[in-house]
Amino acid sequence: MKKLLKSHAFEFIVVIAYGVLFIFYPEKTFTALKVGLTLLSKMLPIFFCVVFFSCFIAIFLSPKTIQKYMGQQSGLKGVVIAAILGTLIVGPLWVLFPLFGTLLKKGARISVVGAMIGAFAIKTPWIPYAAGFLGWPFITVTVILTLVYAMFEGLLMEKILK
Amino acid sequence: MNIWGVVVYTIIVIASYLYAFKKDKVKGMKGLQKGWKRFLRQLPFIFSIFLLVGLFDVFIPKSTVVSVVGHGKGFMAILNAALVGSVVGGPVSSVYPLGALLLKKGATVAVAAVFINAWVMVGIISMPFEISIFGKKFVFIRNIFAFIGAIIIGMLTGLILTGNVI
Numbered sequence: 001m002k003k004l005l006k007s008h009a010f011e012f013i014v015v016i017a018y019g020v021l022f023i024f025y026p027e028k029t030f031t032a033l034k035v036g037l038t039l040l041s042k043m044l045p046i047f048f049c050v051v052f053f054s055c056f057i058a059i060f061l062s063p064k065t066i067q068k069y070m071g072q073q074s075g076l077k078g079v080v081i082a083a084i085l086g087t088l089i090v091g092p093l094w095v096l097f098p099l100f101g102t103l104l105k106k107g108a109r110i111s112v113v114g115a116m117i118g119a120f121a122i123k124t125p126w127i128p129y130a131a132g133f134l135g136w137p138f139i140t141v142t143v144i145l146t147l148v149y150a151m152f153e154g155l156l157m158e159k160i161l162k
Numbered sequence: 163m164n165i166w167g168v169v170v171y172t173i174i175v176i177a178s179y180l181y182a183f184k185k186d187k188v189k190g191m192k193g194l195q196k197g198w199k200r201f202l203r204q205l206p207f208i209f210s211i212f213l214l215v216g217l218f219d220v221f222i223p224k225s226t227v228v229s230v231v232g233h234g235k236g237f238m239a240i241l242n243a244a245l246v247g248s249v250v251g252g253p254v255s256s257v258y259p260l261g262a263l264l265l266k267k268g269a270t271v272a273v274a275a276v277f278i279n280a281w282v283m284v285g286i287i288s289m290p291f292e293i294s295i296f297g298k299k300f301v302f303i304r305n306i307f308a309f310i311g312a313i314i315i316g317m318l319t320g321l322i323l324t325g326n327v328i
Contacts, residue, residue, distance in 0.1 A: 008206060010207065010210055011206045011207065011209070011210040014210040014211075014213050014214050014217075015210075017214075017217060018213065018217070021217070021221070025221075028220050028221065029217075029220075031216075031220050032213070032216040032217045032219065032220040032221065033213065033216060034216070035215070035216035035219050035220060036212045036213035036214070036215060036216030036217070037212075037213075037216075039212045039215060039216065039259065040208070040209060040212045040213075043208075043212070043259075044208070045168045045172070046167065046168060046171060047201075047204075047208055047255065048201060049168070049171040049172055049174070049175045050255075051197050051200050051201045051204065052175050052179070052193075052194070052197040052201070053171075053174065053175050053178060054197075054200075055193045055194075055196045055197040055200065056175070056178045056179060056182055056193050056197075058193075058196070059182070059189050059192060059193045059196075060182065060185075060189070093285070093288050093291065093292075094291065097288075097291065097292055097295050097296075098295060100295070100296075101295040101296060104296070110300075114304065114307075117304060118283075118307070118308070118311070121279070121282040121283040121308075122282075123254055123282075126254055126255075126258075128167055128170075128171050129255070129258060130258045131167070132167065132258075133258040133259050133261065133262035134258060134261060134262055134265070134274075134278075137323055138271070138275070138319065138323060141318075141319045141322050141323060142275060142278070142279070142315065142319055145315040145318055145319065146279070146283075146311075146315055149311045149314070149315055153304075153307045153308075153311060156307070157300075157303055157304065157307065160303055161299065161300060161303065
């Protein structure tokens with residue numbers, strides 16, 4: 001029980017907030033519930049797709065594959081490829097940061113790793129989900145700008161750190 | 163999200179797994195199992211975050227949001243959004259609905275974009291872990307770049323979509 005409480009603290013807080021607010025503002029809280037559930041019904045199918053697509057990518061673009069692939073890349077082309085790969089990589093930070101670290105240790109250039117980390121801010125499987133909330137123009141512009149900035153960031157980081 | 167978005171994405175997912183199974187049955191199966199497990203595991207969180215957005219939507223008046231990050235707040239609004247986005251980390255599944263809520267409550271496009279960018283680019287909470295792998299100097303410079311980038315990209319997004327950088 002204690003473990004459950006700890007791992008789902010956020011969920012419990014939301015439930016408690018609903019309970020308390022319901023006592024004082026029953027009508028407003030009910031509206032909030034309705035808003036939340038409507039959102040859920042709209043976005044759950046997309047979320048379902050996001051999770052399965054992420055798992056597909058995670059399996060076919062494993063850290064090993066990336067390492068092997070990036071080992072052969074260099075120059076500006078390497079930076080561009082790294083940024084594009086960065087948008088495709090999915091997974092938790094505690095898996096990906098060590099991967100980036102290994103790349104650096106194995107001799108990958110700072111520009112390449114920097115661009116990859118920068119582009120990691122774009123999570124391709126999440127793009128349709130983000131568009132569902134913010135619209136396609138918003139997310140398209142953000143993705144393009146982030147991609148360009150990631151390459152620029154990688155190159156500049158190399159200049160500074162070298 | 164319209165129904166076509168769901169249909170297209172579903173087709174993409176089905177196609178990707180058809181490819182996966184053709185290439186490697188074991189791996190494809192592993193992907194499906196992993197996906198289902200992860201979906202169930204994340205379900206309570208996504209459920210809660212949407213319910214929280216519902217609460218914010220009903221209980222936080224538009225005027226409050228506008229008075230902090232609305233038009234006319236100038237660069238302070240941008241800076242506040244960047245700082246809050248950098249400090250509050252969390253799954254990406256939560257940042258997009260919160261960003262959309264900001265927009266709905268009267269924040270400018272630039273402010274919402276800066277908030278979202280800072281959230282996904284800068285990692286204050288994960289910094290100690292990042293330092294243990296890359297060292298202080300690398301992480302410090304990377305996060306500075308990410309912070310500035312979040313602001314630049316967000317302001318440009320505002321400029322492109324609405325004609326306003328703030």
